[in-house]
Amino acid sequence: MYKIIILLAIIATAASATSGEKSLPEFYTVDMDNNEVALSDFFGEGPIVISFWSTECDPCKEEQVHLNKLYKKYKDDGLHVLCISTDTSKTVNNVKKHIKANNYKFTVLLDVDNEVMTSCGVPAIPYTFLLDNAGKVLHEKLGYRKGDEKKIEEEIRTYYEEMALKEVFDKAVEEVESGTHSE
Amino acid sequence: MRLPYLILSILLLTTTLSGAIDVGDNVYIIGTNTATYLQQDEDHQRWMWDDLTTELTVMNATIGIKAELYQPKRLKFGNPPGSEEHNVISRRYLRYKDDTITAYIGHYEKTLGRGLTFRSYYNAAFDEDNIVDGVMASTDVMEFADVTALFGSWTEDGHDNPHRARAAEVNLYPFGLFENLPNRMLALKGEIVSAEVDDAGVGRDLQMLGGGGSFSWDYFDVYAEYIQRTGYDVYADIDDNAGAGLYVAGNVYIPYVSLGAQYKDYDHLVYPFSDPPAVTHSGQSINDGGNEKGYMFTAGSRPFDELYLEGGYAKSESEPEVSGTSTTTADIQEYYAKSTFDVPIEALDMTLEAGYTYWDESSLRVDTVLGNLMTGTLRKWPWGKLHYSFLDDHSVSLEGEYESRTLHQSERTYTDRRWDIGYTFRSITGATVRYEDSNELVSERYGPGINDIRKVHQWLWYEGFVDIGARHRLILGYGAQRGGYVCSSGVCREEAPFTGFKIELTSSF
Numbered sequence: 001m002y003k004i005i006i007l008l009a010i011i012a013t014a015a016s017a018t019s020g021e022k023s024l025p026e027f028y029t030v031d032m033d034n035n036e037v038a039l040s041d042f043f044g045e046g047p048i049v050i051s052f053w054s055t056e057c058d059p060c061k062e063e064q065v066h067l068n069k070l071y072k073k074y075k076d077d078g079l080h081v082l083c084i085s086t087d088t089s090k091t092v093n094n095v096k097k098h099i100k101a102n103n104y105k106f107t108v109l110l111d112v113d114n115e116v117m118t119s120c121g122v123p124a125i126p127y128t129f130l131l132d133n134a135g136k137v138l139h140e141k142l143g144y145r146k147g148d149e150k151k152i153e154e155e156i157r158t159y160y161e162e163m164a165l166k167e168v169f170d171k172a173v174e175e176v177e178s179g180t181h182s183e
Numbered sequence: 184m185r186l187p188y189l190i191l192s193i194l195l196l197t198t199t200l201s202g203a204i205d206v207g208d209n210v211y212i213i214g215t216n217t218a219t220y221l222q223q224d225e226d227h228q229r230w231m232w233d234d235l236t237t238e239l240t241v242m243n244a245t246i247g248i249k250a251e252l253y254q255p256k257r258l259k260f261g262n263p264p265g266s267e268e269h270n271v272i273s274r275r276y277l278r279y280k281d282d283t284i285t286a287y288i289g290h291y292e293k294t295l296g297r298g299l300t301f302r303s304y305y306n307a308a309f310d311e312d313n314i315v316d317g318v319m320a321s322t323d324v325m326e327f328a329d330v331t332a333l334f335g336s337w338t339e340d341g342h343d344n345p346h347r348a349r350a351a352e353v354n355l356y357p358f359g360l361f362e363n364l365p366n367r368m369l370a371l372k373g374e375i376v377s378a379e380v381d382d383a384g385v386g387r388d389l390q391m392l393g394g395g396g397s398f399s400w401d402y403f404d405v406y407a408e409y410i411q412r413t414g415y416d417v418y419a420d421i422d423d424n425a426g427a428g429l430y431v432a433g434n435v436y437i438p439y440v441s442l443g444a445q446y447k448d449y450d451h452l453v454y455p456f457s458d459p460p461a462v463t464h465s466g467q468s469i470n471d472g473g474n475e476k477g478y479m480f481t482a483g484s485r486p487f488d489e490l491y492l493e494g495g496y497a498k499s500e501s502e503p504e505v506s507g508t509s510t511t512t513a514d515i516q517e518y519y520a521k522s523t524f525d526v527p528i529e530a531l532d533m534t535l536e537a538g539y540t541y542w543d544e545s546s547l548r549v550d551t552v553l554g555n556l557m558t559g560t561l562r563k564w565p566w567g568k569l570h571y572s573f574l575d576d577h578s579v580s581l582e583g584e585y586e587s588r589t590l591h592q593s594e595r596t597y598t599d600r601r602w603d604i605g606y607t608f609r610s611i612t613g614a615t616v617r618y619e620d621s622n623e624l625v626s627e628r629y630g631p632g633i634n635d636i637r638k639v640h641q642w643l644w645y646e647g648f649v650d651i652g653a654r655h656r657l658i659l660g661y662g663a664q665r666g667g668y669v670c671s672s673g674v675c676r677e678e679a680p681f682t683g684f685k686i687e688l689t690s691s692f
Contacts, residue, residue: 101441101483113292123215143673
C-alpha cells in the first residue's frame, strides 16, 4: 500500500515542478551590521536575486563572484541582490570579513538560526531565487556550476524586456483612453 | 493512520496544493522533501528514507513540521538492531513572526550571543541534534532594545531524562535614541541562564550570568562577551564549582583587505546548551569550552578582480590538568592558506583554486611514575580545484585533495586522497566520479609496534543528476561513498557513508 503512496508522491512532486506560481513569504532578519531588514523592503523597484550561502560552501563563494558582477551591471536598473548567509554563531564572524575582502557590493543578510532558509523551502546550499519586484518567484536553482550565472542573467534580461513592453502597452492604453493617441 | 502513510499523504497533499491551487495572498505552503530509495549502506540495508520539512503560513502565523521516515528492507529472519523501521516527527512548532515580535511554541533554533550561554541547533555536518523543545519569545522595544526569553528542554543520547534551561537576553542600542546615528552601530547585551542538567537521573543546577557588546562600522567592528557560571560544573562533574568564559572578535576593513582576530578563554564553561566559537579555521576545539584558551588571526584580500588570497594562524591550549601523578596539557596549532584565480583570458572561462592546511593537535601527559606520553595527530593537507566552462552550455570541474596524518604516539603516517571529476550540461544535468582512499593503520587499535597491519580503504562513487523543472533534482548514484560533508554536483550537503545503489529526489515546493 505505501509503495503506491510513494509512487503517487513522486508523480505529485514531479507534476508540481512545472505548475503553479510561487511567492516567497515575508521574512525578517538582520544585515551584517545587525540592522533589521524585511524582504518587502526590497519590493517595488526591480527584480530581486536571493542566494543562500555559507562561508564554508565553496560553490556558494564561486557564485558570488558572478552575482557581484550582475549587481554592478544592473543595480542602476533597480536590481537587488541579497546574499543570505546561513553561517551559524560559530562562523558568522567570517561573513563580513569575506564580503569586505572581496569588495562585494550586494546586500548581505544573516540567517544564524536557519529560520529564513526553512521558510523559503531551501533544501541545500547554494540555492538561488530570482523574484519579480513583488516577491513572485521567476526562477530558482539548486546548486552552482560554472556557467549558471548566464541563465540568471538571461532571466533578468527577459524580465526587463517584459517590463519595458508592459510599460509601452500601458502607456498606449492610457493614450487611447484619454483620446490623445494618434494613428 | 500509520506515520509513513501520514507523512506521504502530507507530501502528496502539499505538493499538489502548492503546484495546482492558488492558495491566495498571505497563505503559503513551502517546504522541502528529500526521498532516498534503494539505498544500501555498509552496516545494514536501507530500502527507503524520507526527510520532509514543511511550513504552512497564514498571515504571520506558521505551523511547521519535520518528519523522518526510515523504512528498511524487511529481512527474512528479522532486522538486526539499529535497522528497524524508524518513523518520527522530529520537529513540530507553531511560530508567530512580524517586524517586532517572534514567538515559538515547540521546537526552535536559537542562539544567544555567540553561543557561550545558549544554543539550540541542528548540525547536519556532524549529525548533532541539539534542538530544544519549549517556548521562546523575542520582541523589539521601540528603537533601542530587544528582549528574548525562552525555556526548553532536550534529551541527550544516552540520557533518559531531559536537560532543561531557562534564559533571557536583553540587547540595548543606545544610538537608537539619536536620529543622526545608525541605530545598531553600538549594542550592549546582558544574558542570564538557569539550567538543570540531567546526571544519571539526578537534576543538577547551574546558572550563567554575563554580558558584552559590539560596535560595527564600515572600517572595523568588535564583539566581546564575558560569562560567569556558578553551580554544577559539567566538565569536572563537581557541584558548586565556578567557571567563566571570554570571547572577543575584532576585524579591520581597508580597501580590498580584511584583517581579523579572535580570542577565547573558556574555563569550565561547557554544559549541554552551550556551543562557544572554536576560534580555529577548521571549527574544531580542544574540549568545546571545558578548559582552553586560544587565538586566531586571519587575512583576506582580492587585490584585483581575478585573484583572491586568504590565510590564517590559530593556536589553542588547555590549562594543565592534574590527576594523581600525571599532568596533562593539550594544544592545537593550525596554519592555512588558499587562493582563487580566474584566468584573465576572455575566451578561456576557467577558475583555479589551491590551498594548504597544517593542523597539529597534541596532548602531552607528564607522569612522574609512568613517564611522558604524547598523543595526537599532525595533519598536512594540500588541495587544488579547476573549474572550466566552454561552448556556453558545458562545464567541467576537477578537484584533488591529499592529506597525510602522523600520529604523535607512534610517529606512523597514513594518507587520505580524493579525486573528483564532474561535468554539467546547461546546468540541468551532469555527472560526477569521485575516488577516495585511506591507508588506515589498523594496528594502532592494539598498541604501537604490535602487528603492523596496514589496511587500504577505497571508495569509488559514480553520480548523475538531472533537474526536473526548477524545483526538483533527481540523483542516481552507484558505488561506495565515504561520507561526510561533501560538495558535489554544485551542492554542499551531509552524506552518510554507504555502498550500493541510490536514487534520491530532492524537492522544494
